[in-house]
Amino acid sequence: MKKNRNVGIIGVGQSVYSSHREEVNQPEMINEAVVEALENAGLTIDDVDCIVHGNMELFEMVHQPDLWHTLGTGAFGKESLRVTTGGTTGATLVAAADHLVASGLHDVVLAIGFEKLQEGHTTGGITNMADPLWGRQLQTGALTGMTAAQMIEEFGEQRAKKVAMKYRILMDQHAMKNHKAHRRLGLSPDQADELMENSPQLVGELRMIHMCSQSDGACAMVFASEEKATALCDQPAWIKDHVTAHREEMFCIFGDAPVLSTHRYAAQKLYQRCGITNPREEIDLFEMYDPSSWWGSDWLREFLLLEGDEHLKMIENDEIAMDGAFPVNPSGGVIASNPIGATAMVRVAEAALQIMGRAGEHQVPKTVNQALASGFGGTMWTVLTLLTRQAPW
Amino acid sequence: MPSDFDTSDCYTIPGKLALPYTYFAGRVGSRFITTLRDRHKIMGVRCDHCDMVLVPPRQTCERCLRDLSDQWCEVGTRGQVENYTVVRYPDRHQPRPVPFVLAMIRLEGADTPIVHLLEEIAPEQVVIGMAVEAVFAETTTATIRDIDHFKPCDS
Amino acid sequence: MARRVGICAVAQTTYQRDKWHERFQGMALEVLEPLLEKTGLDFSEERGIGMSISVSDDVFDARTISDNAMTDVLGAHMRCEEKVAQEGIQALYYGLAAIQSGHVDVVLVLGHCKESQGQSRNMVTHLAFDPFYTRPVGLDFTAAAGMQAQAYAAASDVTDDHLAEVVARAGRMARMNPATPETAVFSPEEVLASPMLADPIRAHHAYPVSDGAVGLILAAEDRARDICTHPVWITGVGNCMDSFFLGDRDLASNFALKKAAARAYRRAGIDTPRDTFDVIEISDQFAYQQPMWMEGLGLVEEGRGGAWIAGGGPDAMKVNRSGGMLAGNPLLLGGLVRAAEVSLQLMGQAGDRQVADARRGLAHGVMGPAGQFHSVAILERD
Numbered sequence: 012m013k014k015n016r017n018v019g020i021i022g023v024g025q026s027v028y029s030s031h032r033e034e035v036n037q038p039e040m041i042n043e044a045v046v047e048a049l050e051n052a053g054l055t056i057d058d059v060d061c062i063v064h065g066n067m068e069l070f071e072m073v074h075q076p077d078l079w080h081t082l083g084t085g086a087f088g089k090e091s092l093r094v095t096t097g098g099t100t101g102a103t104l105v106a107a108a109d110h111l112v113a114s115g116l117h118d119v120v121l122a123i124g125f126e127k128l129q130e131g132h133t134t135g136g137i138t139n140m141a142d143p144l145w146g147r148q149l150q151t152g153a154l155t156g157m158t159a160a161q162m163i164e165e166f167g168e169q170r171a172k173k174v175a176m177k178y179r180i181l182m183d184q185h186a187m188k189n190h191k192a193h194r195r196l197g198l199s200p201d202q203a204d205e206l207m208e209n210s211p212q213l214v215g216e217l218r219m220i221h222m223c224s225q226s227d228g229a230c231a232m233v234f235a236s237e238e239k240a241t242a243l244c245d246q247p248a249w250i251k252d253h254v255t256a257h258r259e260e261m262f263c264i265f266g267d268a269p270v271l272s273t274h275r276y277a278a279q280k281l282y283q284r285c286g287i288t289n290p291r292e293e294i295d296l297f298e299m300y301d302p303s304s305w306w307g308s309d310w311l312r313e314f315l316l317l318e319g320d321e322h323l324k325m326i327e328n329d330e331i332a333m334d335g336a337f338p339v340n341p342s343g344g345v346i347a348s349n350p351i352g353a354t355a356m357v358r359v360a361e362a363a364l365q366i367m368g369r370a371g372e373h374q375v376p377k378t379v380n381q382a383l384a385s386g387f388g389g390t391m392w393t394v395l396t397l398l399t400r401q402a403p404w
Numbered sequence: 405m406p407s408d409f410d411t412s413d414c415y416t417i418p419g420k421l422a423l424p425y426t427y428f429a430g431r432v433g434s435r436f437i438t439t440l441r442d443r444h445k446i447m448g449v450r451c452d453h454c455d456m457v458l459v460p461p462r463q464t465c466e467r468c469l470r471d472l473s474d475q476w477c478e479v480g481t482r483g484q485v486e487n488y489t490v491v492r493y494p495d496r497h498q499p500r501p502v503p504f505v506l507a508m509i510r511l512e513g514a515d516t517p518i519v520h521l522l523e524e525i526a527p528e529q530v531v532i533g534m535a536v537e538a539v540f541a542e543t544t545t546a547t548i549r550d551i552d553h554f555k556p557c558d559s
Numbered sequence: 560m561a562r563r564v565g566i567c568a569v570a571q572t573t574y575q576r577d578k579w580h581e582r583f584q585g586m587a588l589e590v591l592e593p594l595l596e597k598t599g600l601d602f603s604e605e606r607g608i609g610m611s612i613s614v615s616d617d618v619f620d621a622r623t624i625s626d627n628a629m630t631d632v633l634g635a636h637m638r639c640e641e642k643v644a645q646e647g648i649q650a651l652y653y654g655l656a657a658i659q660s661g662h663v664d665v666v667l668v669l670g671h672c673k674e675s676q677g678q679s680r681n682m683v684t685h686l687a688f689d690p691f692y693t694r695p696v697g698l699d700f701t702a703a704a705g706m707q708a709q710a711y712a713a714a715s716d717v718t719d720d721h722l723a724e725v726v727a728r729a730g731r732m733a734r735m736n737p738a739t740p741e742t743a744v745f746s747p748e749e750v751l752a753s754p755m756l757a758d759p760i761r762a763h764h765a766y767p768v769s770d771g772a773v774g775l776i777l778a779a780e781d782r783a784r785d786i787c788t789h790p791v792w793i794t795g796v797g798n799c800m801d802s803f804f805l806g807d808r809d810l811a812s813n814f815a816l817k818k819a820a821a822r823a824y825r826r827a828g829i830d831t832p833r834d835t836f837d838v839i840e841i842s843d844q845f846a847y848q849q850p851m852w853m854e855g856l857g858l859v860e861e862g863r864g865g866a867w868i869a870g871g872g873p874d875a876m877k878v879n880r881s882g883g884m885l886a887g888n889p890l891l892l893g894g895l896v897r898a899a900e901v902s903l904q905l906m907g908q909a910g911d912r913q914v915a916d917a918r919r920g921l922a923h924g925v926m927g928p929a930g931q932f933h934s935v936a937i938l939e940r941d
Contacts, residue, residue, distance in 0.1 A: 012661055012662060012663075013661050014660065014661040014662070015561050015659060015660050015661040032428070033428045033430075034428075034430055034431045035428065035430045035431070035463075036427070036428055036429060036430035036432075036433055036689075036691075038462070038463075038464070039430050039431075039432070039463045039464070042463065042464050042469075045469075046469070055469075056468075056469045062800075065644070067617070067623060067624065068616075068617050068618060068644070069421075069423070069617050069618070069623040071425070071427075072423065072425050072618070072686055073686060073687065073689075074616070074618045074683055074684060074685075074686040074687040075616075075644075075645070075687050075926065075927065076687075077645070077800075078687055078800075078803055078926075078927045078928070078931055078932065079687065079688070079689050079803050080803075081466055081800055081801075081802060081803045082462050082463075082464060082466055082803055082804075083463070083464055085466075085469050086800045087466045087467055087800060087801070087802055088467075088799065088800070088801075088814075088815075088818065089799070089800060090797070090798050090799060090800075090822065091645075091798065091800050091932070092643070092645065092649060092652065092653060093643065093644050093645035093649070094641055094642060094643055094644065094645075094653070095617070095624075095642050095644040096624070096626065096640075096641055096642055097623070097624035097626075097627060103641050106641070107641070107653065107656075109660065109662075110653070110656040110657045110659075110660040110662060111656045111660075112660075113656075113659075113660035113661065113662070114561055114655070114656040114657075114658075114659035114660040115560075115561045115659060116655070116656055116659070116796075127428075129426075129428075130425055130426055130427050130428065131423060131424075131425050132423045132424055132425075135423045135424075136423060136623050137623065139421070139423070139621075139622060139623040140622065140623035140624045140627050142628060143417055143419055143622075144417060253662075254639070255610075255638075255639035255640070255641065256637050256638065256639070257630050257635040257636065257637070257638065257639070257640050258630065258636060258637065259630040259631045259635075259636040260627060260628075260630065271637060273637065276637055388624070389624055389627050390627060390630070409579070414579065414580065419621060421621050425690075427690040427691070429691050433691050437691070458807070459806070460691075460692040460804065466802055466803075466807065487706050487709055487710055487810070488706065488709065489702055489705030489706045489708075489709055489757045489758050489759075489760075490705075490755065490757065490758040491697070491701075491702050491705070491757050492754065492755050492756055492757065492758070493681070493701065493756055493757070495679050495681050495682060495685075495699070496678075496679070496682060497681070497682050497685040497694075497697055497699065498697040499695065499696060499697045500697070504697075506696060506697070506698065506702050506705075506706070508706060508805060508806055510806075516804065516806040516807050517805075517806040518692070518804075518806055519693060519696055519698060519706075519805055519806065520696055521696055527758070532713075545695070546691075547690070547691050547692075547694075547695040548691060548692045548693075548695050548696065549695040549696070
């Protein structure tokens with residue numbers, strides 16, 4: 012593929028993520044992120060050509076919410092696009108903004124992902140994605156104990172549980188340095204054993220402590236053409252490439268078709284397209300969409316194309332810590348904050364902040380040349396985005 | 405599908421989306437609603453840059469994106485009908501049985517009209533430009549229906 | 560300079576009041592199969608369809624992530640699929656961007672909607688309104704349209720007689736369109752006698768509830784020329800969002816449509832839009848919108864929509880030969896169906912509705928209360 016022109020991320024804005032944002036309605040919450048993103052980019056709304064908007068509408072039951080949200084998005088009089096792809100929405104919004112700027116249709120695009128989960132019923136909303144004939148009576152929202160069971164079977168109960176808990180605590184330590192994060196629990200490693208036993212079970216070994224938040228929040232990002240990006244920003248985060256892979260829901264459950272991992276498939280495709288042969292060495296940082304610490308641990312293997320227990324060792328040896336060899340989720344990840352329609356965008360935004368050097372207290376100590384961000388949603392859908400320090404095309 | 409549809413040859417599953425929602429009015433919305441409910445006053449916000457008094461109030465001016473949350477100003481409880489329609493199709497989301505009149509009413513001092521129910525007048529008698537006044541609700545709901553409806557008044 | 564993007568094939572189901580015998584997936588398959596057949600494409604990595612853009616609405620489908628149900632029929636297993644959850648014509652805007660960005664060469668667009676499934680379309684559109692100021696008074700898109708129709712009537716020369724003719728003509732046009740087999744044909748007298756729905760909109764002025772699906776294949780120029788003999792180029796796109804509160808807007812002004820059209824014309828290099836289009840398809844959900852949108856597009860003199868109708872303008876300018884949205888297309892898909900119709904015209908595949916030698920056409924879509932959001936696409940063939 013040959014990209015028409017480079018696209019740089021030059022501004023990021025996030026509302027504070029919380030489960031108690033009663034003081035703002037939806038457009039007002041979005042506006043917080045919009046105002047911060049514009050300030051961060053050094054622009055006014057007049058400099059923006061197009062607004063891209065997305066969320067999962069069943070969580071708030073507003074039909075075509077971008078219509079109401081003009082009260083906070085700045086979309087009045089502008090071009091706009093609305094794209095929604097479940098949990099991956101935020102990452103798809105980044106892809107959409109990338110296409111709109113790379114194509115030459117626009118020079119500056121503002122993308123907004125948001126969710127106000129406290130206004131709806133999250134698990135009910137998620138369960139509603141199942142087919143009414145075949146699946147709805149079986150689905151339990153996003154809660155599943157399957158991965159925990161698989162990891163326990165493969166690696167033994169003690170090791171698997173310890174790794175998942177270590178991952179959890181590391182993520183919280185990262186979140187403690189991110190003032191935007193929703194849940195900053197102040198966990199310490201010596202609590203690990205107690206939490207493993209005492210945290211309430213949700214499904215099997217998936218316990219409350221492992222599972223992500225339900226957050227209210229919005230994330231906004233400013234994307235610019237190369238000319239504008241270099242003029243406005245001393246270190247844009249450039250978009251090199253992105254790969255999306257969906258997965259059909261039914262025949263993988265009821266049939267005997269092999270269960271392919273979209274994570275691994277997307278990673279293989281992305282690395283091949285971008286000339287990456289050793290992702291663990293060539294990528295400096297990974298913001299992974301990790302809805303639970305079991306999934307976060309397990310998917311490390313898929314995304315980095317590892318085998319055996321390499322991924323467990325990365326966690327056991329602190330490689331994924333903020334100051335480690337391969338930092339994962341210096342923001343605290345999805346377990347700390349999960350405003351679903353924004354979450355996948357926040358991964359890209361946080362990876363961008365790391366390249367731009369604007370991640371504040373949770374900035375990793377090394378130079379970030381290439382950063383990976385993943386989005387997850389639907390029935391194991393993946394959107395994988397690669398950002399670079401140098402203009403890639 | 406119509407309720408008398410013959411389903412002997414097909415398999416159907418009835419469904420209902422029954423998810424509970426609780427919406428937050430936010431700071432600006434709450435101030436508007438409590439002032440309406442407790443003092444029977446209608447508040448708008450003023451955007452100095454765009455030189456407009458906006459009702460319903462909102463935190464941000466849509467056009468210039470300035471913060472309006474401290475720019476409160478009171479508007480009248482009377483106004484003029486600028487536009488209207490008569491809703492004649494019955495449906496479950498409606499506050500009244502049909503026919504009922506929805507009117508765009510510009511309150512004294514406001515630059516933008518609000519949409520509200522116009523009652524105590526036959527639909528055929530409604531005239532654009534007529535003067536109307538707010539009738540406050542006995543039982544409040546923490547919404548714009550704390551004004552129950554508008555009715556004709558002397559100009 | 561970004562490469563040109565062409566529409567290579569179009570397919571649609573019939574639009575009917577109640578497709579009780581089909582699920583969404585079945586309707587979509589009816590569209591996918593002819594598209595693959597006509598183009599010889601598949602979903603293979605190297606030369607196949609690289610991206611699927613779906614169009615559907617979670618509230619209408621009563622299903623969270625409504626594209627999740629459609630993965631296999633969208634060819635999205637281990638592939639890229641993204642849902643445009645906005646007026647369907649925006650899938651053209653987005654597909655154009657995705658190809659011109661260089662990211663992908665061939666795109667499938669496939670939208671579906673079953674308005675019959677829900678109890679009431681008005682209950683769905685009611686949910687577009689905010690919970691505190693506008694939902695409690697019972698607003699929905701029909702009531703909002705009523706107010707706009709009122710404002711437009713005051714600002715223009717359009718009368719009830721003109722609108723009756725618009726509806727009667729739509730029925731006659733729909734008779735020639737195999738995709739709209741159930742559209743009622745009314746005489747102007749019957750339209751005038753139909754009861755009021757939301758004054759001044761009459762029951763027969765409103766587009767009927769319908770189910771259906773529509774799709775297209777988009778491709779970059781070099782691939783397009785391989786896939787079909789006469790690609791229909793997307794030469795201009797433009798869209799615009801107006802204010803949300805009805806009171807913040809000038810309902811008769813066509814503010815958003817004028818801007819959307821200006822953007823599309825500029826991108827297509829069109830200075831004088833009048834007399835430039837061989838065929839025009841606009842989304843007239845209610846009869847008053849036909850003359851009103853034509854004025855907003857700059858194709859009919861402002862305030863003179865009535866005279867345009869009385870003078871036979873719709874026939875002369877080849878407007879809505881398909882029957883338009885008045886013939887019955889789902890709310891979300893109207894603009895995409897319009898784009899499909901213009902494409903069929905330019906491809907010479909429009910059957911009895913064919914306009915001879917059609918080379919340039921305009922397709923329009925609209926969304927939101929009283930046309931808060933408009934989107935325009937200009938299509939041309941060599």
